[in-house]
Amino acid sequence: MRQSVQELIERYQNNLYAIAFNICKNPSDAQDVVQDTFIQYYTSKKEFEDEQHLRAWLIRIAINKAKNMTLTFWHQHKVSLEEYMETLTFETPESENLFEEVMKLPKKYRIVIHLFYYEDYSVKEIAEILKLSQSNVKVRLSRARALLKESLKGEWNYDE
Template identity: 70%
Template sequence: MRLPVEELIKRYKNNLYAAAFNICKNASDAEDVVQDTFVQYYSSNKQFETEQHIRAWLIRVAINKAKNVAKSFWRNHNVPYEDYMETLAFDSPESQDLFETVMKLPAKYRIAIHLYYYEDYAIREIADILKISESNVKVRLSRGRKLLKETLKEAWEDDE
Protein backbone atom coordinates (compact mmCIF):
# COMPACT_ATOMS: atom_id res chain seq x y z
CA MET A 1 0.00 0.00 0.00
CA ARG A 2 1.27 3.46 -0.92
CA LEU A 3 -0.54 6.75 -0.44
CA PRO A 4 0.27 9.97 -2.31
CA VAL A 5 2.74 12.19 -0.48
CA GLU A 6 0.41 15.18 -0.74
CA GLU A 7 -2.28 13.30 1.15
CA LEU A 8 0.16 12.21 3.86
CA ILE A 9 1.44 15.77 4.25
CA LYS A 10 -2.10 17.03 4.85
CA ARG A 11 -2.80 14.32 7.40
CA TYR A 12 0.47 13.97 9.31
CA LYS A 13 2.53 17.13 8.87
CA ASN A 14 1.48 18.55 12.23
CA ASN A 15 1.98 15.25 14.06
CA LEU A 16 5.48 14.82 12.65
CA TYR A 17 6.32 18.44 13.42
CA ALA A 18 5.21 18.04 17.04
CA ALA A 19 7.28 14.87 17.47
CA ALA A 20 10.33 16.48 15.86
CA PHE A 21 9.98 19.70 17.84
CA ASN A 22 9.69 17.65 21.00
CA ILE A 23 13.19 16.28 20.36
CA CYS A 24 14.91 19.16 18.56
CA LYS A 25 13.34 21.95 20.63
CA ASN A 26 13.78 24.17 17.59
CA ALA A 27 11.21 25.16 14.97
CA SER A 28 13.46 25.28 11.92
CA ASP A 29 15.08 21.94 12.74
CA ALA A 30 11.66 20.37 13.26
CA GLU A 31 10.48 21.72 9.89
CA ASP A 32 13.59 20.28 8.22
CA VAL A 33 12.98 16.92 9.86
CA VAL A 34 9.38 16.84 8.60
CA GLN A 35 10.47 17.73 5.10
CA ASP A 36 13.26 15.11 5.12
CA THR A 37 10.81 12.50 6.40
CA PHE A 38 8.42 13.07 3.51
CA VAL A 39 11.31 13.10 1.03
CA GLN A 40 12.46 9.75 2.37
CA TYR A 41 8.92 8.35 2.02
CA TYR A 42 8.70 9.66 -1.55
CA SER A 43 12.14 8.24 -2.44
CA SER A 44 11.53 4.82 -0.93
CA ASN A 45 9.79 1.97 -2.71
CA LYS A 46 8.59 0.48 0.56
CA GLN A 47 5.13 -1.05 0.56
CA PHE A 48 3.00 -0.74 3.70
CA GLU A 49 0.26 -2.98 5.06
CA THR A 50 -2.09 -0.25 6.29
CA GLU A 51 -2.29 3.49 6.75
CA GLN A 52 -1.45 2.98 10.44
CA HIS A 53 1.73 1.25 9.33
CA ILE A 54 2.59 4.28 7.17
CA ARG A 55 1.89 6.63 10.08
CA ALA A 56 4.08 4.62 12.44
CA TRP A 57 6.87 4.48 9.84
CA LEU A 58 6.71 8.26 9.33
CA ILE A 59 6.84 8.91 13.09
CA ARG A 60 9.78 6.51 13.50
CA VAL A 61 11.72 8.16 10.66
CA ALA A 62 10.96 11.64 12.04
CA ILE A 63 12.11 10.66 15.53
CA ASN A 64 15.35 9.17 14.20
CA LYS A 65 16.05 12.21 12.04
CA ALA A 66 15.29 14.56 14.92
CA LYS A 67 17.67 12.64 17.19
CA ASN A 68 20.39 12.96 14.55
CA VAL A 69 19.78 16.70 14.28
CA ALA A 70 19.86 17.08 18.07
CA LYS A 71 23.27 15.38 18.18
CA SER A 72 24.79 17.34 15.29
CA PHE A 73 27.54 19.92 15.61
CA TRP A 74 25.37 22.60 14.03
CA ARG A 75 22.80 22.12 16.75
CA ASN A 76 24.82 24.41 19.01
CA HIS A 77 24.27 27.35 16.65
CA ASN A 78 20.46 27.37 16.71
CA VAL A 79 18.05 29.53 18.67
CA PRO A 80 17.08 27.80 21.93
CA TYR A 81 13.49 26.69 22.30
CA GLU A 82 12.94 29.16 25.15
CA ASP A 83 13.26 32.00 22.62
CA TYR A 84 10.85 30.20 20.32
CA MET A 85 8.30 29.83 23.13
CA GLU A 86 7.38 33.49 22.72
CA THR A 87 6.04 32.78 19.22
CA LEU A 88 3.75 29.90 20.27
CA ALA A 89 0.09 30.44 21.08
CA PHE A 90 -1.46 28.56 23.98
CA ASP A 91 -5.10 28.25 25.03
CA SER A 92 -4.28 29.08 28.63
CA PRO A 93 -1.33 29.80 30.91
CA GLU A 94 -1.75 26.29 32.34
CA SER A 95 -1.27 24.66 28.92
CA GLN A 96 1.86 26.75 28.39
CA ASP A 97 3.20 25.70 31.80
CA LEU A 98 2.47 22.06 31.02
CA PHE A 99 4.20 22.33 27.63
CA GLU A 100 7.28 23.92 29.20
CA THR A 101 7.37 21.27 31.91
CA VAL A 102 7.09 18.43 29.39
CA MET A 103 9.88 19.98 27.28
CA LYS A 104 12.18 19.96 30.33
CA LEU A 105 11.81 16.20 30.84
CA PRO A 106 14.66 13.93 29.78
CA ALA A 107 14.26 12.92 26.11
CA LYS A 108 13.36 9.28 26.75
CA TYR A 109 10.41 10.26 28.97
CA ARG A 110 9.40 13.25 26.84
CA ILE A 111 9.20 11.16 23.65
CA ALA A 112 7.14 8.40 25.28
CA ILE A 113 4.74 10.94 26.82
CA HIS A 114 4.38 12.76 23.51
CA LEU A 115 3.60 9.59 21.57
CA TYR A 116 1.14 8.36 24.20
CA TYR A 117 -0.76 11.55 25.01
CA TYR A 118 -0.43 13.70 21.90
CA GLU A 119 -0.28 11.07 19.15
CA ASP A 120 -2.63 8.58 20.86
CA TYR A 121 -0.40 5.57 20.30
CA ALA A 122 -0.93 2.44 22.38
CA ILE A 123 1.92 1.13 24.50
CA ARG A 124 2.54 -1.74 22.06
CA GLU A 125 2.78 0.72 19.15
CA ILE A 126 5.18 2.98 21.05
CA ALA A 127 7.35 -0.04 21.82
CA ASP A 128 7.47 -0.88 18.11
CA ILE A 129 8.25 2.71 17.11
CA LEU A 130 11.00 3.17 19.70
CA LYS A 131 12.30 -0.40 19.36
CA ILE A 132 12.02 -1.05 23.08
CA SER A 133 9.94 -3.47 25.15
CA GLU A 134 6.39 -2.71 26.23
CA SER A 135 7.46 -2.84 29.88
CA ASN A 136 10.15 -0.27 29.14
CA VAL A 137 7.51 2.03 27.59
CA LYS A 138 5.36 1.62 30.73
CA VAL A 139 8.35 2.46 32.92
CA ARG A 140 9.18 5.56 30.86
CA LEU A 141 5.56 6.75 30.99
CA SER A 142 5.36 6.12 34.72
CA ARG A 143 8.64 7.89 35.48
CA GLY A 144 7.76 10.75 33.14
CA ARG A 145 4.38 11.21 34.83
CA LYS A 146 6.07 11.12 38.23
CA LEU A 147 8.55 13.81 37.21
CA LEU A 148 5.74 15.93 35.77
CA LYS A 149 3.67 15.53 38.92
CA GLU A 150 6.58 16.49 41.17
CA THR A 151 7.52 19.49 39.06
CA LEU A 152 3.98 20.76 38.67
CA LYS A 153 3.23 20.17 42.36
CA GLU A 154 6.31 22.23 43.35
CA ALA A 155 5.25 25.03 41.00
CA TRP A 156 1.71 24.95 42.35
CA GLU A 157 2.91 25.06 45.96
CA ASP A 158 5.21 27.99 45.12
CA ASP A 159 2.24 29.94 43.78
CA GLU A 160 0.33 29.64 47.04
Protein backbone atom coordinates in the same frame (compact mmCIF):
# COMPACT_ATOMS: atom_id res chain seq x y z
CA MET B 1 -0.29 0.35 -0.20
CA ARG B 2 1.24 3.60 -1.43
CA GLN B 3 -0.21 7.10 -1.13
CA SER B 4 0.79 10.31 -2.83
CA VAL B 5 3.32 12.43 -0.99
CA GLN B 6 0.96 15.41 -1.14
CA GLU B 7 -1.76 13.49 0.71
CA LEU B 8 0.71 12.43 3.37
CA ILE B 9 2.04 15.95 3.79
CA GLU B 10 -1.46 17.29 4.33
CA ARG B 11 -2.29 14.53 6.80
CA TYR B 12 0.94 14.13 8.82
CA GLN B 13 3.04 17.27 8.45
CA ASN B 14 1.92 18.84 11.74
CA ASN B 15 2.27 15.61 13.74
CA LEU B 16 5.74 14.91 12.38
CA TYR B 17 6.77 18.50 13.04
CA ALA B 18 5.63 18.25 16.67
CA ILE B 19 7.58 15.03 17.15
CA ALA B 20 10.69 16.43 15.49
CA PHE B 21 10.52 19.67 17.48
CA ASN B 22 10.06 17.66 20.65
CA ILE B 23 13.45 16.06 20.02
CA CYS B 24 15.37 18.85 18.25
CA LYS B 25 13.86 21.82 20.11
CA ASN B 26 14.57 23.91 17.04
CA PRO B 27 11.92 24.95 14.47
CA SER B 28 14.31 24.92 11.50
CA ASP B 29 15.71 21.51 12.37
CA ALA B 30 12.19 20.16 12.90
CA GLN B 31 11.15 21.44 9.46
CA ASP B 32 14.22 19.80 7.91
CA VAL B 33 13.40 16.51 9.62
CA VAL B 34 9.83 16.60 8.28
CA GLN B 35 11.03 17.38 4.78
CA ASP B 36 13.67 14.62 4.92
CA THR B 37 11.05 12.17 6.18
CA PHE B 38 8.79 12.82 3.20
CA ILE B 39 11.76 12.65 0.82
CA GLN B 40 12.68 9.25 2.23
CA TYR B 41 9.08 8.08 1.75
CA TYR B 42 9.10 9.36 -1.85
CA THR B 43 12.37 7.63 -2.70
CA SER B 44 11.60 4.37 -0.91
CA LYS B 45 9.89 1.51 -2.66
CA LYS B 46 8.39 0.18 0.56
CA GLU B 47 4.83 -1.11 0.51
CA PHE B 48 2.70 -0.62 3.61
CA GLU B 49 0.06 -2.95 5.00
CA ASP B 50 -2.36 -0.21 6.03
CA GLU B 51 -2.65 3.39 7.22
CA GLN B 52 -1.40 2.58 10.74
CA HIS B 53 1.71 0.87 9.38
CA LEU B 54 2.44 3.87 7.17
CA ARG B 55 1.91 6.35 10.03
CA ALA B 56 4.15 4.37 12.39
CA TRP B 57 6.85 4.17 9.70
CA LEU B 58 6.75 7.94 9.11
CA ILE B 59 6.98 8.62 12.84
CA ARG B 60 9.87 6.17 13.26
CA ILE B 61 11.75 7.83 10.37
CA ALA B 62 11.10 11.31 11.81
CA ILE B 63 12.31 10.23 15.26
CA ASN B 64 15.50 8.73 13.85
CA LYS B 65 16.21 11.75 11.68
CA ALA B 66 15.56 14.11 14.60
CA LYS B 67 17.90 12.13 16.84
CA ASN B 68 20.57 12.25 14.13
CA MET B 69 19.98 15.98 13.76
CA THR B 70 20.74 16.56 17.43
CA LEU B 71 24.16 15.02 16.91
CA THR B 72 25.18 17.45 14.16
CA PHE B 73 27.33 20.53 14.57
CA TRP B 74 24.52 22.77 13.36
CA HIS B 75 22.25 21.70 16.17
CA GLN B 76 24.24 24.03 18.44
CA HIS B 77 22.41 26.95 16.83
CA LYS B 78 19.00 25.97 18.10
CA VAL B 79 16.26 28.33 19.27
CA SER B 80 15.84 28.47 23.01
CA LEU B 81 12.67 27.23 24.64
CA GLU B 82 11.89 30.78 25.79
CA GLU B 83 12.07 32.10 22.21
CA TYR B 84 9.81 29.32 20.97
CA MET B 85 7.36 29.84 23.85
CA GLU B 86 6.84 33.42 22.67
CA THR B 87 5.38 32.11 19.39
CA LEU B 88 2.87 29.76 21.05
CA THR B 89 -0.57 30.53 22.44
CA PHE B 90 -2.14 28.57 25.26
CA GLU B 91 -5.74 28.43 26.46
CA THR B 92 -4.78 28.63 30.13
CA PRO B 93 -1.69 29.47 32.18
CA GLU B 94 -1.76 25.89 33.47
CA SER B 95 -1.46 24.43 29.95
CA GLU B 96 1.47 26.76 29.24
CA ASN B 97 3.18 25.70 32.46
CA LEU B 98 2.55 22.02 31.68
CA PHE B 99 4.12 22.44 28.23
CA GLU B 100 7.18 24.11 29.77
CA GLU B 101 7.59 21.27 32.25
CA VAL B 102 7.17 18.58 29.56
CA MET B 103 9.85 20.29 27.45
CA LYS B 104 12.23 20.21 30.45
CA LEU B 105 11.96 16.42 30.73
CA PRO B 106 14.84 14.29 29.45
CA LYS B 107 14.36 13.32 25.80
CA LYS B 108 13.57 9.65 26.54
CA TYR B 109 10.64 10.70 28.74
CA ARG B 110 9.52 13.62 26.59
CA ILE B 111 9.03 11.48 23.48
CA VAL B 112 6.92 8.80 25.22
CA ILE B 113 4.76 11.49 26.85
CA HIS B 114 4.27 13.12 23.44
CA LEU B 115 3.39 9.88 21.66
CA PHE B 116 1.05 8.73 24.43
CA TYR B 117 -0.83 11.94 25.21
CA TYR B 118 -0.59 14.03 22.05
CA GLU B 119 -0.51 11.36 19.34
CA ASP B 120 -2.82 8.91 21.17
CA TYR B 121 -0.61 5.87 20.70
CA SER B 122 -1.01 2.89 22.98
CA VAL B 123 1.88 1.55 25.04
CA LYS B 124 2.20 -1.37 22.61
CA GLU B 125 2.37 0.95 19.59
CA ILE B 126 4.93 3.21 21.28
CA ALA B 127 7.04 0.16 22.09
CA GLU B 128 6.98 -0.87 18.42
CA ILE B 129 7.79 2.64 17.17
CA LEU B 130 10.68 3.17 19.60
CA LYS B 131 11.81 -0.46 19.44
CA LEU B 132 11.48 -0.86 23.22
CA SER B 133 9.70 -3.40 25.36
CA GLN B 134 6.20 -2.51 26.54
CA SER B 135 7.39 -2.64 30.14
CA ASN B 136 10.15 -0.15 29.33
CA VAL B 137 7.61 2.24 27.80
CA LYS B 138 5.43 1.89 30.91
CA VAL B 139 8.42 2.62 33.15
CA ARG B 140 9.32 5.71 31.12
CA LEU B 141 5.72 6.96 31.22
CA SER B 142 5.56 6.36 34.97
CA ARG B 143 8.86 8.15 35.62
CA ALA B 144 7.88 11.04 33.35
CA ARG B 145 4.56 11.42 35.16
CA ALA B 146 6.37 11.35 38.52
CA LEU B 147 8.78 14.05 37.37
CA LEU B 148 5.90 16.17 36.08
CA LYS B 149 3.91 15.68 39.27
CA GLU B 150 6.90 16.72 41.37
CA SER B 151 7.70 19.77 39.27
CA LEU B 152 4.04 20.87 39.17
CA LYS B 153 3.26 20.06 42.81
CA GLY B 154 3.14 23.70 43.93
CA GLU B 155 1.36 24.90 40.80
CA TRP B 156 -1.68 22.62 40.67
CA ASN B 157 -4.08 21.57 43.37
CA TYR B 158 -4.50 17.81 43.63
CA ASP B 159 -7.61 16.27 45.09
CA GLU B 160 -5.76 13.50 46.90
